[in-house]
Amino acid sequence: MPRPHHSILVRRTVTIAPFNLPFPGPQINIMASALSIQQLGKTYKNGVTALHGIDLEVAQGDFFALLGPNGAGKSTTIGIVSSLVNKTSGKVSVFGHDLDTELAAAKACIGLVPQEFNFNVFEPVVEVLVNQAGYYGVPRRLAFERAERYLNQLGLWDKRHEQARDLSGGMKRRLMIARALVHEPRLLILDEPTAGVDIEIRHSMWNFLVDINKAGTTIILTTHYLEEAERLCRNIAIIDHGRIVENTNMRQLLNRMDTYTLVLDLAQTLAAAPTLEGFTTHLVDDHTLEVEITRNTNINSLFTALSAQDIAVVSLRNKTNRLEELFIRLVGNKAEAA
Amino acid sequence: MNARGQYIAFRAILIKEVLRFTRIWIQTILPPMITTALYFLIFGRLIGSQIGDVHGYHYMQYIVPGLILMAVITNSYANVVSSFFSAKFQRNIEEMLVAPVPNYLIMLGFIGGGLARGLSVGVAVTIVAMLFTPIPLYNLWVAISVLILTSMLFSLGGLINAIYAKNFDHVSIVPTFVLTPLTYLGGVFYSVSMLPPFWQQVSLANPILYMVNAFRYGLLGVTDVHLGVAYLAIIGFIVALFSFALFLLNRGQGIRS
Numbered sequence: 045m046p047r048p049h050h051s052i053l054v055r056r057t058v059t060i061a062p063f064n065l066p067f068p069g070p071q072i073n074i075m076a077s078a079l080s081i082q083q084l085g086k087t088y089k090n091g092v093t094a095l096h097g098i099d100l101e102v103a104q105g106d107f108f109a110l111l112g113p114n115g116a117g118k119s120t121t122i123g124i125v126s127s128l129v130n131k132t133s134g135k136v137s138v139f140g141h142d143l144d145t146e147l148a149a150a151k152a153c154i155g156l157v158p159q160e161f162n163f164n165v166f167e168p169v170v171e172v173l174v175n176q177a178g179y180y181g182v183p184r185r186l187a188f189e190r191a192e193r194y195l196n197q198l199g200l201w202d203k204r205h206e207q208a209r210d211l212s213g214g215m216k217r218r219l220m221i222a223r224a225l226v227h228e229p230r231l232l233i234l235d236e237p238t239a240g241v242d243i244e245i246r247h248s249m250w251n252f253l254v255d256i257n258k259a260g261t262t263i264i265l266t267t268h269y270l271e272e273a274e275r276l277c278r279n280i281a282i283i284d285h286g287r288i289v290e291n292t293n294m295r296q297l298l299n300r301m302d303t304y305t306l307v308l309d310l311a312q313t314l315a316a317a318p319t320l321e322g323f324t325t326h327l328v329d330d331h332t333l334e335v336e337i338t339r340n341t342n343i344n345s346l347f348t349a350l351s352a353q354d355i356a357v358v359s360l361r362n363k364t365n366r367l368e369e370l371f372i373r374l375v376g377n378k379a380e381a382a
Numbered sequence: 383m384n385a386r387g388q389y390i391a392f393r394a395i396l397i398k399e400v401l402r403f404t405r406i407w408i409q410t411i412l413p414p415m416i417t418t419a420l421y422f423l424i425f426g427r428l429i430g431s432q433i434g435d436v437h438g439y440h441y442m443q444y445i446v447p448g449l450i451l452m453a454v455i456t457n458s459y460a461n462v463v464s465s466f467f468s469a470k471f472q473r474n475i476e477e478m479l480v481a482p483v484p485n486y487l488i489m490l491g492f493i494g495g496g497l498a499r500g501l502s503v504g505v506a507v508t509i510v511a512m513l514f515t516p517i518p519l520y521n522l523w524v525a526i527s528v529l530i531l532t533s534m535l536f537s538l539g540g541l542i543n544a545i546y547a548k549n550f551d552h553v554s555i556v557p558t559f560v561l562t563p564l565t566y567l568g569g570v571f572y573s574v575s576m577l578p579p580f581w582q583q584v585s586l587a588n589p590i591l592y593m594v595n596a597f598r599y600g601l602l603g604v605t606d607v608h609l610g611v612a613y614l615a616i617i618g619f620i621v622a623l624f625s626f627a628l629f630l631l632n633r634g635q636g637i638r639s
Contacts (some may be wrong), residue, residue, distance in 0.1 A: 171401070
């Protein structure tokens with residue numbers, strides 16, 4: 045009989061059960077590396093160089109964002125770490141296990157949630173997990189127990205006998221997360237884990253990921269949703285054209301924002317952007333005004349200046365998420381997204 | 383991964399492979415039974431009755447070993463080539479590639495799947511054959527060993543085909559243009575002694591001839607080739623193809639960029 049569980053499928057009670065895994069206590073050791081990449085290079089057979097000797101360190105217990113525009117080299121990096129792509133040069137080690145000399149030990153530490161769905165769509169959901177556990181040497185009975193636990197936690201237990209192809213897009217994403225966890229990896233790599241997932245379930249997945257990170261699992265995340273990275277990750281690397289262009293603490297990076305832009309919806313129409321002392325303004329349309337504000341400026345002075353010109357504001361919002369704005373500055377305006 | 387872990391991983395691949403073809407038994411087990419029944423009806427009963435005895439056996443009895451082996455060859459090959467290629471196509475082969483399971487175990491798992499389907503179909507076809515004619519058993523061990531070795535060999539062939547295949551056309555080219563002609567010309571329906579001397583010599587270059595005749599020896603006790611040569615050829619091919627397939631997987635041919 046299925047265990048009662050909170051399902052993230054149930055609207056208004058969006059919860060993913062806390063992650064009660066048998067991790068051997070908190071393993072957060074910020075000084076040691078979960079992932080160490082040195083001078084990693086990759087040139088494909090067609091001559092395209094995807095990575096130009098990058099260096100990267102991800103500490104144990106970290107929640108790490110790896111961002112970059114499309115084609116920057118994120119998936120190649122993840123592919124090499126998870127041994128789906130052969131590297132051209134450099135060294136990679138996972139929890140001290142060198143990929144060249146201790147490949148099996150390194151692989152055993154990693155759980156991968158790839159960007160594309162890559163399970164057998166004709167297999168029942170529970171078999172996807174049980175088979176995957178088997179490839180890591182998890183005995184079949186234990187694999188079934190874990191499959192039940194993770195499918196419950198991710199709200200998929202009721203779908204366990206359905207073929208994977210019959211799941212919705214969001215369910216398929218969660219199935220891939222459950223599959224990546226079934227052998228209880230120490231390093232979880234998530235490549236766009238919430239792509240195509242609605243906001244409600246995305247927030248539940250965030251909570252779930254935070255829980256497993258707190259339980260000791262190191263997480264590396266790539267995402268198109270920069271709000272996701274800003275909210276979840278403590279450290280960040282930005283890769284562009286196969287080179288690391290930024291690698292720092294998230295808070296330090298965000299503190300570098302010297303200006304941000306507010307979008308004001310106006311009560312009346314304006315023919316031209318008003319001149320406000322200390323602020324740069326831009327009229328988007330006759331009802332919408334953008335105001336660029338320098339960091340540490342008291343925005344009360346903005347409203348004082350607006351009131352002085354009899355301009356009433358109905359509502360306001362940030363033009364972009366802070367990280368998104370920084371990201372675009374770092375990788376140039378050509379970037380479509382992370 | 384220790385020995386127990388490797389055993390569990392091998393078992394997981396094998397169970398997955400067996401579940402795969404049994405889940406779609408209407409596509410995998412039933413068709414060869416129907417095809418073989420038609421062969422027996424047309425070649426055995428209708429045409430065979432006009433042919434008379436071959437090596438002292440009724441024609442229908444004479445073609446039984448070849449038809450069983452043909453079904454085993456075709457299904458062992460088809461199982462691995464379709465399973466491995468679809469795993470590549472859907473990219474679920476990555477489930478194994480990211481895991482610490484060694485390449486030789488991946489190979490053995492897929493070969494085990496091919497063997498399971500080949501032998502299942504072999505048993506099913508034998509049951510169908512027994513509805514048409516009694517089947518003698520001259521040497522059980524020769525019959526079983528040839529069946530298993532042949533199934534392994536063609537499972538390996540299917541694996542190599544799948545490793546190189548880039549689309550579904552590539553999956554069907556070898557079975558259609560190589561395997562089927564070699565099987566039909568491998569003495570399934572006739573004894574090579576019926577052929578002119580030149581074509582007898584040409585036939586000796588066909589490896590399937592050795593397998594069919596070795597299996598026929600196991601059931602009927604008659605063969606056109608020396609049994610030792612047949613075993614040597616089958617085992618030699620298995621060693622060669624296993625080594626080659628392992629080399630390809632270790633290199634990441636078709637599965638790693």
